[in-house]
Amino acid sequence: MTLVDKAQIMDAEGMRRAMVRMAHEILEKNGGTENLALVGIRTRGFPLAGRLAAAISHIEGKRLPVGVLDITLYRDDLSTIDVQPQVRRTEIPFDVTRKNIVLVDDVIFTGRTARAALDAIMDLGRPARIQLAVLIDRGHREVPIRPDCVGKNVPTSRREIISVRLQEVDGKDEVVIQEPQGS
Amino acid sequence: MPMRHKDLLGLEYLERDEIELVLDTAVPMKEIFTRDIRKLPTLRGKTMVNLFYEPSTRTRTSFELAGKWMSADVTNIATSTSSVAKGESLKDTARTLEALGANFVVIRHQMAGAPHLVARTVKASVVNAGDGRHEHPTQALLDLFTIRERLGRIEGLKVAIVGDILHSRVARSNIWGLAKLGAHVTVCGPRTLIPPDVSRMGAEVTCDLREALADADVVNVLRLQLERQKKGLFPSIREYSDLYGITRERVEKCKPGVLILHPGPANLGVEITEEVAESPNAAVHQQVTNGVACRMAVLYLLSGGGRPGEVVA
Numbered sequence: 001m002t003l004v005d006k007a008q009i010m011d012a013e014g015m016r017r018a019m020v021r022m023a024h025e026i027l028e029k030n031g032g033t034e035n036l037a038l039v040g041i042r043t044r045g046f047p048l049a050g051r052l053a054a055a056i057s058h059i060e061g062k063r064l065p066v067g068v069l070d071i072t073l074y075r076d077d078l079s080t081i082d083v084q085p086q087v088r089r090t091e092i093p094f095d096v097t098r099k100n101i102v103l104v105d106d107v108i109f110t111g112r113t114a115r116a117a118l119d120a121i122m123d124l125g126r127p128a129r130i131q132l133a134v135l136i137d138r139g140h141r142e143v144p145i146r147p148d149c150v151g152k153n154v155p156t157s158r159r160e161i162i163s164v165r166l167q168e169v170d171g172k173d174e175v176v177i178q179e180p181q182g183s
Numbered sequence: 184m185p186m187r188h189k190d191l192l193g194l195e196y197l198e199r200d201e202i203e204l205v206l207d208t209a210v211p212m213k214e215i216f217t218r219d220i221r222k223l224p225t226l227r228g229k230t231m232v233n234l235f236y237e238p239s240t241r242t243r244t245s246f247e248l249a250g251k252w253m254s255a256d257v258t259n260i261a262t263s264t265s266s267v268a269k270g271e272s273l274k275d276t277a278r279t280l281e282a283l284g285a286n287f288v289v290i291r292h293q294m295a296g297a298p299h300l301v302a303r304t305v306k307a308s309v310v311n312a313g314d315g316r317h318e319h320p321t322q323a324l325l326d327l328f329t330i331r332e333r334l335g336r337i338e339g340l341k342v343a344i345v346g347d348i349l350h351s352r353v354a355r356s357n358i359w360g361l362a363k364l365g366a367h368v369t370v371c372g373p374r375t376l377i378p379p380d381v382s383r384m385g386a387e388v389t390c391d392l393r394e395a396l397a398d399a400d401v402v403n404v405l406r407l408q409l410e411r412q413k414k415g416l417f418p419s420i421r422e423y424s425d426l427y428g429i430t431r432e433r434v435e436k437c438k439p440g441v442l443i444l445h446p447g448p449a450n451l452g453v454e455i456t457e458e459v460a461e462s463p464n465a466a467v468h469q470q471v472t473n474g475v476a477c478r479m480a481v482l483y484l485l486s487g488g489g490r491p492g493e494v495v496a
Binding site for chain 1: 186204207208210211212214218219220222223224225253480483484486487
């Protein structure tokens with residue numbers, strides 16, 4: 001199956017502006033940086049968490065702690081998926097207990113990744129509060145989970161695929177809608 | 184890139200990329216030791232049976248913890264108190280375990296090839312926890328993992344495996360794994376305890392310990408299997424110890440920072456002195472910890488794969 005790009009829905013500049021707005025929203029919701037920490041969900045949530053931390057540092061002059069979470073071992077579909085995902089490291093260089101944690105991911109779709117991330121983070125300690133920030137909300141939730149902070153809402157059909165490309169991982173910043181070809 | 188096998192029967196049957204995948208997967212698995220809650224939901228609802236026809240403390244416990252920490256239901260069968268004592272055959276036992284719903288069968292057996300027979304009989308994933316003199320793949324994986332963790336690489340290292348090579352499944356699995364990952368392996372021991380096929384596996388052979396230790400980056404000291412020594416293959420334990428025992432004096436003549444491994448349980452004062460086993464050069468306890476991480480990685484990788492054609496969301 002090959003995927004073709006259907007439309008670009010965010011360019012580098014649009015992404016930068018969305019991140020700045022999300023940084024402001026996170027600060028507003030939490031009344032500043034006190035007790036706040038960011039945790040990116042692998043793979044692309046991690047660079048995004050880093051960018052949010054940079055934007056927040058630019059606004060408030062304080063660098064938030066940033067961690068990275070691998071949720072593979074918490075997935076609910078390991079026995080049914082064909083290609084088994086590789087497990088990578090979870091690196092959270094701070095104690096999550098009593099922190100206000102903002103989970104960061106690129107896309108929210110079914111909500112199952114966020115569900116897994118909640119379980120994973122709660123096995124590491126007892127945060128005071130967990131929030132969810134995503135660059136793209138594409139709808140089609142299968143569990144009652146809702147992000148607290150969204151870069152852009154994008155209505156999609158189920159067969160479409162949202163690809164967030166990031167400089168750090170993919171060599172450029174953009175978000176595109178893709179579709180499987182010939183079906 | 185997935186594991187391409189239902190079972191883990193030996194490192195002889197794995198490709199280099201599969202061995203590296205296990206080692207890479209064991210790195211995040213090891214994080215569980217640093218956590219307050221040692222529980223992952225990954226194997227929830229799966230059943231794992233430890234079927235041990237030979238005594239074992241660390242391997243059985245290590246598999247048991249690996250399974251339990253990943254939420255599998257684990258049950259142990261000690262063959263002396265099971266139907267095996269009534270004469271049940273290995274195949275029958277395997278079929279019974281399958282009927283009981285086992286997803287993993289971890290087996291240790293005195294006969295080489297026993298795990299292969301079980302693997303052919305049942306749909307469950309079979310993990311070889313040591314079969315006769317043949318292989319002990321998870322021990323070699325944890326040795327490889329420990330070498331990589333301590334020295335940063337395996338490719339190009341010189342590894343000496345010292346002791347009773349003839350009776351050692353640990354040696355065999357290590358030779359396969361080390362050779363596949365590009366290390367230079369030398370085995371060293373009394374001529375009577377070196378099997379004829381070792382050089383065919385890609386290892387050099389010497390009976391001179393000084394020569395084996397001279398440029399070694401890693402020395403893997405094997406346990407002298409006293410329970411298997413009935414045929415007068417060497418004159419006495421004292422002489423063995425004099426010629427092949429790893430002592431502080433001998434370690435001091437090695438490369439600085441030489442890594443000393445021992446699969447345990449050690450006959451302290453025979454193949455290795457307590458002083459060496461507890462020295463900073465040795466990784467005996469680290470090996471035990473890494474064993475759990477490597478076995479978790481193996482269980483995770485063998486549990487994968489669903490119906491073909493589905494896409495990872």
